[in-house]
Amino acid sequence: MRQILIIDESFTKYEDLRVQLEEQLTIEITTATDAVQAISLLNILPELDFILIDASLPNGLERLTKIEDFLIEEKLETTIFVLGRNPGKRSQTIVITYDLNSTVFLDAIKEQFLKNDAQKKLKDIPLFVPVDFQFLLEHKDIRFPVDFYLRIKISSEDCQYLKRLHANDLFSVEEIDKFKKHNVSNLYVLKNDFNKFLAISLKLTIESKNLESKNVLNKSFDYHLTKEMINLAGVDQETQNLVQTNISHMESAITKNDSLMNYFKLTKQNQNSFSYAHSMLSAMILTKVVSQFEWNSKLIKEKICYVAFFHDISILDDKLTKIHSDDELYEDVRVEYEFQNDSKLSDKKYKSFEIEQVEYHALNSALILEQIPGVPSGVFQIVKEHHGAKNGVGFKDQQSISLQPLSMLFIVVEDFVVKFLGIENPSKEDIKKILKDLELKYNKSNYKKAVEALIQFSI
Ligand SMILES: [Fe+2]
Numbered sequence: 109m110r111q112i113l114i115i116d117e118s119f120t121k122y123e124d125l126r127v128q129l130e131e132q133l134t135i136e137i138t139t140a141t142d143a144v145q146a147i148s149l150l151n152i153l154p155e156l157d158f159i160l161i162d163a164s165l166p167n168g169l170e171r172l173t174k175i176e177d178f179l180i181e182e183k184l185e186t187t188i189f190v191l192g193r194n195p196g197k198r199s200q201t202i203v204i205t206y207d208l209n210s211t212v213f214l215d216a217i218k219e220q221f222l223k224n225d226a227q228k229k230l231k232d233i234p235l236f237v238p239v240d241f242q243f244l245l246e247h248k249d250i251r252f253p254v255d256f257y258l259r260i261k262i263s264s265e266d267c268q269y270l271k272r273l274h275a276n277d278l279f280s281v282e283e284i285d286k287f288k289k290h291n292v293s294n295l296y297v298l299k300n301d302f303n304k305f306l307a308i309s310l311k312l313t314i315e316s317k318n319l320e321s322k323n324v325l326n327k328s329f330d331y332h333l334t335k336e337m338i339n340l341a342g343v344d345q346e347t348q349n350l351v352q353t354n355i356s357h358m359e360s361a362i363t364k365n366d367s368l369m370n371y372f373k374l375t376k377q378n379q380n381s382f383s384y385a386h387s388m389l390s391a392m393i394l395t396k397v398v399s400q401f402e403w404n405s406k407l408i409k410e411k412i413c414y415v416a417f418f419h420d421i422s423i424l425d426d427k428l429t430k431i432h433s434d435d436e437l438y439e440d441v442r443v444e445y446e447f448q449n450d451s452k453l454s455d456k457k458y459k460s461f462e463i464e465q466v467e468y469h470a471l472n473s474a475l476i477l478e479q480i481p482g483v484p485s486g487v488f489q490i491v492k493e494h495h496g497a498k499n500g501v502g503f504k505d506q507q508s509i510s511l512q513p514l515s516m517l518f519i520v521v522e523d524f525v526v527k528f529l530g531i532e533n534p535s536k537e538d539i540k541k542i543l544k545d546l547e548l549k550y551n552k553s554n555y556k557k558a559v560e561a562l563i564q565f566s567i
């Protein structure tokens with residue numbers, strides 16, 4: 109569980125914050141009354157996530173200095189939130205000028221948590237990242253600016269990485285034959301080089317095929333890499349380039365004048381990634397839906413691409429992207445409660461970290477998006493509310509009319525897309541049935557209009 113350490117003589121002013129942190133972010137609060145007590149706690153709990161110090165108190169500054177000195181000496185990167193004006197001397201010390209109980213403060217903590225989580229994940233990536241040998245074979249005339257390694261097993265537990273190709277060199281024919289003969293499926297690049305490799309491989313994939321819709325739909329490979337990179341490595345210049353390329357290729361795909369049925373078929377053929385198929389199909393269909401409204405414009409299309417691309421970006425696992433309601437997320441627990449006595453409760457279908465990931469995915473995805481420059485305004489809010497909750501947490505079934513108009517359309521379109529992709533071999537009858545269900549379900553404002561627009565062009 110995540111932990112925050114509050115250092116203060118009195119804790120009454122933190123009571124509301126404690127309730128919020130525990131309920132909303134499952135953060136456990138530990139307390140210390142002075143720096144000495146705090147340091148002895150930090151010695152036992154070096155993994156602690158945050159420290160909160162009120163530096164505006166008479167001895168607050170002295171306290172802050174002592175804690176910072178300790179963390180520097182122990183090489184701990186723990187984030188300190190400082191109430192007051194003193195910026196401290198570490199980059200991980202953050203000054204909070206808001207009221208302790210304001211939602212802004214809570215949001216700042218949330219955001220910092222997500223950043224810390226991402227950094228922890230980054231540390232967990234192994235030193236070497238596998239890359240597909242088949243892909244390299246298809247581009248054997250390209251000089252990649254990274255070294256390639258071969259993994260050799262030296263015992264049942266250990267392996268060694270041998271450099272087989274230096275940056276900017278080409279594989280020899282003999283070497284390639286040797287790899288083929290030994291059925292090598294992956295070569296490896298250093299973690300720090302992975303960004304470089306990824307950017308080039310994406311460019312190559314896109315350049316190597318023309319942007320016919322069929323090929324565009326086969327780009328889930330790149331979508332996944334981009335997703336992984338954003339989640340594991342955070343947003344840097346390379347990632348921004350990747351996003352740009354992905355968005356522009358999505359834009360060019362949705363402007364193709366293909367029939368909706370054709371999109372359906374092509375997406376169904378592309379079975380290897382649910383999350384990509386559903387993002388792509390949502391973008392295509394939403395563009396068609398929007399064209400029925402007066403606000404159809406180039407900017408709206410760009411917004412649609414960003415929303416479709418980013419709305420589930422914080423979820424890496426396809427199986428979790430498919431969850432679209434509380435009922436699905438907590439499925440097993442409810443079944444157990446209804447049909448068995450309490451003592452026989454089995455495990456939940458999803459692990460608690462998966463549940464948390466799904467619950468917060470809209471907010472988390474929006475926070476990732478916030479780090480990308482040049483995103484059209486309004487997209488952040490739409491991503492946040494794409495499951496009906498304005499704060500981006502959980503699923504809201506009632507059709508809220510206080511959401512952005514485009515959010516309402518997106519909710520209906522995504523509902524359609526998820527139902528459609530859930531059918532093995534959908535026929536025209538299946539599509540009609542889905543639309544009938546949506547017609548019964550959505551009866552308010554833009555939600556209703558979106559269903560009407562869907563029915564219009566799917567006939
Ligand atoms: Fe989604």
Ligand SMILES: [Fe+2]
Nearest residue numbers: 419420469494
């Ligand atoms: Fe989602």
